[in-house]
Amino acid sequence: xxxxxxxxxxxxxxxxxxxxxxxxSGLRRAVRSQLGCWGASxxxxxxxxxxxxxxxxxxxxxxxDVAASLVLELRKGRVRLEVHDxxxxxxxxxxxxxxxxxxxxxxxxxxxxxxxxxxxxRTATGKLVWCELSLKPAGRQERLGRAAAVLSAYCQPSSTxxxxxxxxxxxxxxxxxxxxxxxAVQGGDPExxxxxxxxxxxxxxx
Numbered sequence: 157x158x159x160x161x162x163x164x165x166x167x168x169x170x171x172x173x174x175x176x177x178x179x180x181s182g183l184r185r186a187v188r189s190q191l192g193c194w195g196a197s198x199x200x201x202x203x204x205x206x207x208x209x210x211x212x213x214x215x216x217x218x219x220x221d222v223a224a225s226l227v228l229e230l231r232k233g234r235v236r237l238e239v240h241d242x243x244x245x246x247x248x249x250x251x252x253x254x255x256x257x258x259x260x261x262x263x264x265x266x267x268x269x270x271x272x273x274x275x276x277x278r279t280a281t282g283k284l285v286w287c288e289l290s291l292k293p294a295g296r297q298e299r300l301g302r303a304a305a306v307l308s309a310y311c312q313p314s315s316t317x318x319x320x321x322x323x324x325x326x327x328x329x330x331x332x333x334x335x336x337x338x339x340a341v342q343g344g345d346p347e348x349x350x351x352x353x354x355x356x357x358x359x360x361x362x
Contacts, residue, residue: 169228175214210239218243242282269306
């Protein structure tokens, strides 16, 4: 059962769950609903993606049906997401380490690209993996930085800086195609997402 802990400086929302694929859609709904209550719907899509990836990592690396919990916190200018589980094995502790490690997985590459910051820590009963999303509108430089981080995950060990325009076009197409496949598997609307992305791009480019 979800519970909301009212704190004067830091509203906190806790969602216990069992690590199973069927639970992930419930996590996404809980995230979107709570962010809407907080007036933070602008980052709902990113937060849903992160919650899904963190939950999927528990299934993959800790085990199916183990007890875990998702924690949302509303901080000044940011939303923080944490997933707690009972394993004490930590993932790569920085975006740089993640970019260099095959063990990190594409899920954490995406998290490192989307989030302002992320990391992990051991707790008394296991560990938590956390990340933070900015509530400020993303500027052009922020979007470019996130795009470069995602592309670096696809191009390892080569750098995106060394790719010719044709290769970059092909890599970007691969990224978009993979994301659309992922969205379809999660029950989303790939055509709608692609259309919204095009609208956002055209509006911001103008």
